Amino acid sequence: MDDFVLRALAAGCGIALVAGPLGSFVVWRRMAYFGDTLAHSALLGVALGFLLGVNPLIGVVGVCVALALALVGLQRRRALATDTVLGILSHSSLSLGLVAIAFLETLRVDLVAYLFGDILSVTTTDLGWIYAGGAAALGGLLLLWRRLLAVTVDEDLARVEGMPVEALRLAFMLLIALVIAAAMKIVGILLITSLLIIPAAAARRFSRTPEAMAALASVFGIAAVLGGLLSSLNWDLPGGPSIVVAAAALFLASMMVPVANR
Amino acid sequence: MAPALIDAKGLTVRLGGRTILDRVDLEVRPGEIVTLIGPNGAGKTTLVRAVLGLVRASSGVVERRRGLRIGYMPQRLTVDATLPLTVRRFLALWRPVTDARITAALEEAGVSHLAASPVQTVSGGEMQRVLLARALLGDPELLVLDEPDQAVDVHGQAELFGRIETLRRTRGCGVLLVSHDLHTVMARTDRVLCLNGHVCCQGAPEDVRRHPEYRALFGGHADALAVYVHHHDHAHASDGAVVPGHDGDCCHG
Numbered sequence: 001m002d003d004f005v006l007r008a009l010a011a012g013c014g015i016a017l018v019a020g021p022l023g024s025f026v027v028w029r030r031m032a033y034f035g036d037t038l039a040h041s042a043l044l045g046v047a048l049g050f051l052l053g054v055n056p057l058i059g060v061v062g063v064c065v066a067l068a069l070a071l072v073g074l075q076r077r078r079a080l081a082t083d084t085v086l087g088i089l090s091h092s093s094l095s096l097g098l099v100a101i102a103f104l105e106t107l108r109v110d111l112v113a114y115l116f117g118d119i120l121s122v123t124t125t126d127l128g129w130i131y132a133g134g135a136a137a138l139g140g141l142l143l144l145w146r147r148l149l150a151v152t153v154d155e156d157l158a159r160v161e162g163m164p165v166e167a168l169r170l171a172f173m174l175l176i177a178l179v180i181a182a183a184m185k186i187v188g189i190l191l192i193t194s195l196l197i198i199p200a201a202a203a204r205r206f207s208r209t210p211e212a213m214a215a216l217a218s219v220f221g222i223a224a225v226l227g228g229l230l231s232s233l234n235w236d237l238p239g240g241p242s243i244v245v246a247a248a249a250l251f252l253a254s255m256m257v258p259v260a261n262r
Numbered sequence: 263m264a265p266a267l268i269d270a271k272g273l274t275v276r277l278g279g280r281t282i283l284d285r286v287d288l289e290v291r292p293g294e295i296v297t298l299i300g301p302n303g304a305g306k307t308t309l310v311r312a313v314l315g316l317v318r319a320s321s322g323v324v325e326r327r328r329g330l331r332i333g334y335m336p337q338r339l340t341v342d343a344t345l346p347l348t349v350r351r352f353l354a355l356w357r358p359v360t361d362a363r364i365t366a367a368l369e370e371a372g373v374s375h376l377a378a379s380p381v382q383t384v385s386g387g388e389m390q391r392v393l394l395a396r397a398l399l400g401d402p403e404l405l406v407l408d409e410p411d412q413a414v415d416v417h418g419q420a421e422l423f424g425r426i427e428t429l430r431r432t433r434g435c436g437v438l439l440v441s442h443d444l445h446t447v448m449a450r451t452d453r454v455l456c457l458n459g460h461v462c463c464q465g466a467p468e469d470v471r472r473h474p475e476y477r478a479l480f481g482g483h484a485d486a487l488a489v490y491v492h493h494h495d496h497a498h499a500s501d502g503a504v505v506p507g508h509d510g511d512c513c514h515g
Contacts, residue, residue, distance in 0.1 A: 028345045150355040153341055160314050160334045161356050161400070207346045208380075 004120055005233065011122045011130050012225035012243065015183045015195065018134040020218025021141055022179055023196035024203070024210065025172065028152050032197050033083060034071070037090035038173070039180050039192040041067045043097025043114055046184075050104060057129050057181045064177030067093060068170065094189075117188035117240030119229065126185055133182035137175045144171060149210060187240035198247040199224060202254040220250055264292045267330055267404045267436045268313055272322035275308055282308045284460040285322065288438075290404060295430060295437040297448055300457035301479055306440045307337075309457065310408050313438065333402030333435075335393045337409050341381050349384065350377045353396050363399060371395035372425065387418045394425070405429065407439040423447055444480060 026035050042060045049059025067089060074085045101109055110118070122130075141148070151158045151168050159165050176196075183192050199220035200213065207213035227250075228243030266289045275283040282305045290296050298306045311317040313324055314334055326332075341347055353364045368374045371391040376384055384392060397405060405426070427450065430437055441447045448454055454470040456462040462475035470476050 028342055030342065146355060146358075152345065153347070153352065153355060154336070154339055156314075156316055156336065157334060157339070157356070157396075159316060160332060201344075204344055204346070208348070209346055209351060213346055 004122070005229075007122045007124065007127055008119045008229055008239070009226070011127055012119055012186055012229060013222050014127075014130055014134050015179070015186050016199070016221030016225045017218050018138050018179055019183065019195045019221050020199055020203075020216070021214035022137060022175060023198075023200040023221075024214045024217050025141075025148065025152065026176070026193075026196050027200045027204070028210075029172075031176075032193060033086050033090075035176055035180075035193040035196055037071070037086045037093070038064045038067060038176055039189045040090045041093035041097070042180055042184055042189045042192075044093055044100060045097075045181075046109070046114060047097055047100035047104060050109075051100075055129070057133065057184075060181040060184065061174075061177050063093075064180060065174060068173035068177065072166075072170070113188070114184065115188045115190050116238060117184070117186050117191065117243075119186050119239035119243070120232075122185055130182045130185070133178045137178040137182070140171065140175050140178075144168060148172060187243055191240050191244050194244045194247060195221060195224075198244070198251050202247075202251040205254060205257075205259050220254075221247070224250055265327060266291050266325075267327050268438075269325045270309075270313065270322065271325070273309070273312055273319050273324060274321045275305070275312055275317055276320040277308075277317075281459065283312070286457070286461055288313070288455060288461075290436045290438050292403065292436050293430060293434045294453065295426070295439070295451045296453045296455060297451040298438070298440045298455050298457055299442075299444065299448065300462075304457045305459055306457055307408060310406060310438070310440055314406060327403075331400055331403045333397030333400050333405045335390070335397050335405065335407045338386070339389065339393060343382055347381045348377070349373075349379050349381050349392055352381045352392070353399060356396065357400065359399055364395075367395040367398045368392075370398055370425075370429075372421075390422065391425075394422075398429070402433075402435055404436045404438065407437070409440050409442060419443060419447070423450065 026032055041063050045060030045063035046056040047059070048063060049056035052059065071085065071089060074080070074089075075082060098111075101111065112118075113121070147158070147163050147168055148171075150161070150163060151165055155165050158168075179196070180189070180192050183195060187195050200217040202220050203213045203216035207216055224247035225243055227246035229239065231237055231246065232239045232242040268288070268290050270286060270288040273283055273286045273288070274281065286305075286309060288296070288309065298309060300306050308317055312319055314332065315324075341352070349368070350361075350364055353359070353367065365374065365377070368377055371394040373384075373388055373391045373395060376388060376392060381389075381392070407426070426437060426439070429435060439447070448467050448470075451467055453464060454467050455464040456470055456473070456476050456479065458475075458479060462479065463470055463473040465473075
C-alpha cells in the first residue's frame with residue numbers, strides 16, 4: 001500500500017477513535033447544532049492562524065473557544081432562543097472566514113479541502129498534530145468522564161453536589177474544539193459534526209451503558225473511515241464525503257438490526 | 263439547642279424585575295421537619311433553590327452550617343433517551359461510591375428491584391424514590407424535597423412520607439420539604455411555613471391552621487377536618503374507581 005494511503009488510514013482511524021466518546025456526549029447533551037456552529041467557525045481560525053503566523057490548528061482552537069464563550073454569554077441573556085443564536089453565529093462565522101481568506105491575497109488555500117476535507121493529502125506533520133490533539137481530547141474526556149455524565153443528566157443536581165458546572169461545560173467545549181481542529185483535514189469543517197454524531201447515534205440501540213455506547217461509536221466510526229476510504233480509492237470519490245456516506249449507510253443498517261426489547 | 267443547619271435571614275429574590283421572595287426568614291435544625299406551603303407562584307421553589315445555592319439572593323443571606331451535606335430531591339428528573347443508563351449507574355454518577363452502598367440506599371428507599379432498569383423506564387413515583395436513594399448516598403444532614411407528593415398517589419404519598427419520618431429518626435437529619443398536601447403531610451410536620459411571596463405565618467401545624475392569613479389563602483379548605491377540594495376531570499364511583507366525565511369539584515373526606 002502507498003504511504004499516503006497508510007497516513008490517511010492512520011489519521012482517519014485516530015479521529016474516529018476520539019470522535020466516538022466525544023460524539024456520544026454531543027448526542028446526549030443535544031449539542032449537534034452547537035458542534036456544527038463551532039466547526040463552521042474553524043475557517044476563520046485558519047485565516048487568523050495564517051495572519052498571525054501560527055499553526056492554523058492553534059488558530060482554529062482559539063476561535064472555537066472564543067465562539068463557545070460568546071455563546072455562553074449570549075445564552076445567559078435569554079433574549080433569543082438557543083437555535084437562533086447558533087444559527088447567527090454559525091453562518092456569520094463561516095462567512096467571515098470565507099471573506100477573511102479572500103482578503104489575504106498572499107494566502108492561496110484550497111478552500112474545498114478545508115470545507116470537505118482532503119484525507120489523502122495528510123502529511124506526517126498533520127498526523128502528529130492529529131494524534132496530539134486527539135490524545136489531549138481523549139485524555140481530558142476520560143479525566144472528566146463521571147462528572148461530565150452527571151452534568152449531562154442534571155445540571156442543578158450536579159451544582160448542589162458541588163461540581164463546577166460552568167467549568168465542566170467550558171472544558172467540554174474545549175474538547176470539541178480540539179477534535180474539530182484535528183479532524184478538519186479528514187472530513188472538512190462542513191462535515192465534521194457527522195463524524196461525531198452518526199456513529200454515536202448508530203451505537204445507541206446496542207448499548208446498555210454510556211461506556212459501551214462510546215466504545216461502539218468508535219468502532220462504527222473506524223468502520224466508516226475504512227469503508228469510505230476504500231470506496232474513495234476504488235472509484236476515485238472525494239474522501240470526506242465518502243466517509244460520511246459510509247457512516248450514514250452504517251447508521252441505516254443499524255436501524256435494520258433487530259434488538260431484543262428491554 | 264443544636265445550631266441551625268440552614269438559617270436564612272431577610273432573604274429577598276428578584277427575578278426580571280419581579281419580587282419573588284420578600285424578606286423571608288427560614289431556619290431548619292437537625293432532626294426537624296419543616297414544610298413549606300403556599301399557593302402557586304408563592305415562591306416555594308425559589309426559596310428551596312435559594313437554600314440550595316441555585317438562585318442568588320438579591321438581598322439577605324442564607325447561612326449554611328460549615329460543611330453541611332445537603333441531599334436534594336428535585337420535583338422531577340428526566341434523562342435523555344439517548345443516554346443508556348441503569349438506575350444503579352445513575353446513582354453512581356454523583357460521587358465515588360461502592361456498589362454495596364448503592365444497594366443499601368436502594369433498599370432504604372424501597373426500590374432495590376429497579377437497580378438494573380434503564381432509568382428512563384421507571385415511573386414517576388418510582389423515580390422519586392430513586393432520587394431519594396440518590397440523596398441518601400451523600401449521607402445528608404439536611405434533606406431538601408421539592409413537592410415529593412406531586413408524582414405520587416395518596417397511598418404513595420403516605421408511604422414516602424413514612425420513609426422520610428423514619429430517616430429523620432434513624433439519621434437525625436433535618437428535612438425541608440415543599441408540599442401541596444395540607445393534611446397528612448402538614449399534620450406530621452414539626453413546623454409549617456406558609457409562604458406567599460412573604461412569610462404569611464409559621465409555627466406548629468395547628469397554630470398555622472388557625473392563623474387568619476392562612477385561612478384567607480386556603481379558605482374553607484383550611485379547616486383541619488374539612489374535605490380537600492380540588493378540580494377533577496373525572497368522577498369517582500362509589501368504590502373509588504375512576505369514571506370519566508364530570509368536571510367540577512370533587513370531595514374527598
